[in-house]
Amino acid sequence: MKEIVLVKYGEMALKGQNKSSFEDILFKNIKFRLKSVGKFKYSSAQSTIYIEPDEETIDLDEVISKLQKVFGIAAICRACVCEKDFADIQAKTVEYLRETLEDAKSFKVEAKRADKKFPMKSPEICMELGGTICEAFPEIAVDVHHPEVTVIVEIRDTNAYVHAGRIKGAGGLPVGSSGKALLLLSGGIDSPVAGYMMAKRGVRVSAIHFVSPPYTSDRARIKVEQLCEKLTPYCGDIHFYCVPFTEIQEELKRRCPEEYFTILMRRLMMIIAQEIAKKEEALALITGESVGQVASQTMQAMVCTDAVCKVPVFRPLIGMDKTEIIEISRKIDTFDISVQPYEDCCTVFTPRHPKIRPQLEAVEKAQEKGDFDSMIAQAVQDTELKIFKNSET
Numbered sequence: 001m002k003e004i005v006l007v008k009y010g011e012m013a014l015k016g017q018n019k020s021s022f023e024d025i026l027f028k029n030i031k032f033r034l035k036s037v038g039k040f041k042y043s044s045a046q047s048t049i050y051i052e053p054d055e056e057t058i059d060l061d062e063v064i065s066k067l068q069k070v071f072g073i074a075a076i077c078r079a080c081v082c083e084k085d086f087a088d089i090q091a092k093t094v095e096y097l098r099e100t101l102e103d104a105k106s107f108k109v110e111a112k113r114a115d116k117k118f119p120m121k122s123p124e125i126c127m128e129l130g131g132t133i134c135e136a137f138p139e140i141a142v143d144v145h146h147p148e149v150t151v152i153v154e155i156r157d158t159n160a161y162v163h164a165g166r167i168k169g170a171g172g173l174p175v176g177s178s179g180k181a182l183l184l185l186s187g188g189i190d191s192p193v194a195g196y197m198m199a200k201r202g203v204r205v206s207a208i209h210f211v212s213p214p215y216t217s218d219r220a221r222i223k224v225e226q227l228c229e230k231l232t233p234y235c236g237d238i239h240f241y242c243v244p245f246t247e248i249q250e251e252l253k254r255r256c257p258e259e260y261f262t263i264l265m266r267r268l269m270m271i272i273a274q275e276i277a278k279k280e281e282a283l284a285l286i287t288g289e290s291v292g293q294v295a296s297q298t299m300q301a302m303v304c305t306d307a308v309c310k311v312p313v314f315r316p317l318i319g320m321d322k323t324e325i326i327e328i329s330r331k332i333d334t335f336d337i338s339v340q341p342y343e344d345c346c347t348v349f350t351p352r353h354p355k356i357r358p359q360l361e362a363v364e365k366a367q368e369k370g371d372f373d374s375m376i377a378q379a380v381q382d383t384e385l386k387i388f389k390n391s392e393t
């Protein structure tokens with residue numbers, strides 16, 4: 001029996017004139033994602049993409065688990081391909097859904113008749129096929145309100161398809177449909193989640209990470225690279241920029257008032273990140289900040305950081321609680337890496353008494369005490385780029 005995977009678009013189905021470019025990007029992302037699984041025949045019609053395995057060895061469970069990480073997909077169905085002939089639909093339904101229907105107590109049939117020329121109308125299909133199922137599985141009862149199994153028959157252009165319901169997709173918009181942004185990625189719990197959330201809105205994500213050897217170890221950098229890898233199934237390939245930040249932090253420590261270390265460091269990071277964003281053609285920055293989470297994430301502190309930013313700074317976690325953020329980090333499997341105890345360049349230079357509500361003027365004055373310009377240029381120049389491929393196995 002031939003099986004196929006049907007992919008239903010999400011929100012982008014509503015995007016009017018932009019729809020075809022959204023579709024093209026989603027198509028490309030899906031093909032890219034499934035390249036490592038095997039060969040497929042692709043086609044699309046009526047807000048559905050048809051993915052037909054072209055090799056016998058393909059594992060459809062693997063296909064589905066990969067597709068569940070592709071943004072822009074509302075639902076996925078694993079279906080049996082039938083002739084557009086009711087007798088064939090009856091026979092295949094019984095055979096294809098045997099295991100499911102044998103174990104279930106109740107069911108109903110839903111018919112979707114995209115091809116209006118099909119001789120039977122939807123209610124008739126439901127009734128007749130319901131009868132066939134009751135005959136084949138005498139233990140099962142019809143329950144139109146709360147069925148355990150919903151058998152769905154879709155009559156489409158070239159074929160009919162039978163399946164036992166939709167699997168939820170990742171939702172959102174296809175990555176690449178909303179432009180690119182640069183994620184300030186630390187080793188913590190929050191920033192990988194922030195990257196995931198922007199990717200969900202169709203943003204292509206590049207990442208930037210600041211290291212301060214020898215205060216921070218190689219292990220700390222490797223940890224961040226592992227986080228990048230974990231994000232690739234959702235984000236696609238990620239350009240990862242690693243910035244040497246030691247000199248700047250030493251200058252900070254040497255010349256600037258301690259209580260402003262954190263806020264100044266954040267501003268300097270933003271200045272460098274914008275330089276890299278320009279090279280990367282990224283239109284915005286992304287951080288993992290959430291209001292009030294720590295001393296450096298007060299609104300006053302954000303005012304002081306944003307004062308050096310000429311591009312928008314996206315903070316998708318801004319209104320979220322830590323527990324909500326952790327829930328997502330577990331879902332995307334970054335949590336266990338994030339909690340590994342390797343030092344971050346922020347923690348190494350944490351002041352004993354940070355200014356919790358810094359005033360912009362005072363912060364600017366504090367920054368003037370250091371001589372950062374040439375160091376910033378040097379750091380940008382010495383930044384290393386590594387590309388993380390979508391490498392999930």
Ligand code: ATP
Binds near residue numbers: 208
């Ligand atoms: P996270 O869990 O993302 O580390 P956090 O709650 O620990 O966040 P901070 O350490 O105050 O918060 O950092 C705030 C944001 O600044 C981070 O979410 C991240 O976007 C950015 N950031 C912090 N440290 C670095 C770093 N070493 N490299 C790149 N970005 C960083």
Ligand code: MG
Binds near residue numbers: 186189346
């Ligand atoms: Mg952190």
